Amino acid sequence: MRSQNFVDNKPLIYLVSTPIGNLSEFSPRAIEVISDCDLIACEDTRNTAKLLSFFNISKPLVSLREHNEVSESLNIIEQINSRGIKVVYVSDAGYPCISDPGAKLVELALQNGINVSTVSGPNAALNALVASGLPCDHFYFHGFLDPKNKVQKDELRKLSTKEETLIFYEAPHRIMDALENMYEILGDRKACLARELTKKFEEFIRLPLSEMVQLDPNTLKGEMVVIVEGKTKEDNPTLTDEEIIKMVNDVIATGVSTKDAIKKVSELTKINKNQIWIILDINYLLLTKM
Numbered sequence: 435m436r437s438q439n440f441v442d443n444k445p446l447i448y449l450v451s452t453p454i455g456n457l458s459e460f461s462p463r464a465i466e467v468i469s470d471c472d473l474i475a476c477e478d479t480r481n482t483a484k485l486l487s488f489f490n491i492s493k494p495l496v497s498l499r500e501h502n503e504v505s506e507s508l509n510i511i512e513q514i515n516s517r518g519i520k521v522v523y524v525s526d527a528g529y530p531c532i533s534d535p536g537a538k539l540v541e542l543a544l545q546n547g548i549n550v551s552t553v554s555g556p557n558a559a560l561n562a563l564v565a566s567g568l569p570c571d572h573f574y575f576h577g578f579l580d581p582k583n584k585v586q587k588d589e590l591r592k593l594s595t596k597e598e599t600l601i602f603y604e605a606p607h608r609i610m611d612a613l614e615n616m617y618e619i620l621g622d623r624k625a626c627l628a629r630e631l632t633k634k635f636e637e638f639i640r641l642p643l644s645e646m647v648q649l650d651p652n653t654l655k656g657e658m659v660v661i662v663e664g665k666t667k668e669d670n671p672t673l674t675d676e677e678i679i680k681m682v683n684d685v686i687a688t689g690v691s692t693k694d695a696i697k698k699v700s701e702l703t704k705i706n707k708n709q710i711w712i713i714l715d716i717n718y719l720l721l722t723k724m
């Protein structure tokens with residue numbers, strides 16, 4: 435399906451990015467589009483009311499968040515189609531849909547013949563990435579890791595083979611556990627913790643994960659993004675998966691457990707233990723699927 439937002443005379447919902455800290459980042463175009471709309475659907479009406487009052491804008495607000503996203507989206511779509519009202523969607527900060535509600539509204543709007551456009555603005559992940567000093571040509575946005583330790587470690591194991599720079603959102607009360615899991619599973623990679631972006635106490639902490647885990651948790655307050663280097667090709671360029679598996683099997687043949695064999699091979703090759711487990715797992719899966 436092709437649709438031209440400003441040529442076709444179809445109804446349109448705007449997704450408007452809002453400031454992640456510094457209110458001056460609310461653009462003139464965002465103010466113009468919001469001032470011209472009939473209804474603002476938002477994640478939290480109290481938050482959006484505060485933002486609007488700062489810019490002296492008064493508009494009807496309706497809450498559209500995770501728990502009512504489908505029913506309220508359908509309600510809004512019905513009003514657009516029956517009364518032709520102009521609707522804007524904003525989340526609490528940054529882009530809607532990015533670790534925030536909005537994606538269901540977009541999906542349902544498109545299914546119901548309503549176009550979707552955007553008003554550009556801040557996004558914590560991109561602000562952190564571009565100033566991190568880590569490669570920006572290819573990156574993978576993961577957002578929040580699962581708070582449950584075991585699930586989080588499984589997520590990190592899956593991410594450990596990605597060569598793209600990794601982007602995580604994290605809450606201050608979970609940051610130390612997350613950094614420790616990253617160090618354990620991803621190894622000692624370069625990283626950058628970007629805190630309080632665009633605000634008075636904005637800080638970039640650019641350290642390897644081995645040093646990041648030594649930081650005083652009391653100094654890691656506020657909102658934060660963690661950027662971690664992707665898997666580097668130099669991890670061990672001379673060894674193939676087959677050679678690593680053979681080394682592990684050779685050590686097991688001397689009478690030690692798989693766990694100890696992996697530890698030994700990790701010491702010899704400087705390849706992270708978890709990485710070796712993943713190589714064994716992947717190859718085991720491939721063999722059992724054949």
Ligand code: SAM
Pocket residue numbers: 454455525527528529530531532533534556557558559602603604605628629630631632633657658659
């Ligand atoms: N939609 C937002 C965006 O486009 O960036 C993200 C919303 S998500 C619910 C909130 C998370 O984004 C925070 O927990 C933090 O990880 C990150 N974040 C938001 N504002 C930030 C800021 N000013 N500095 C650092 N991280 C921020």
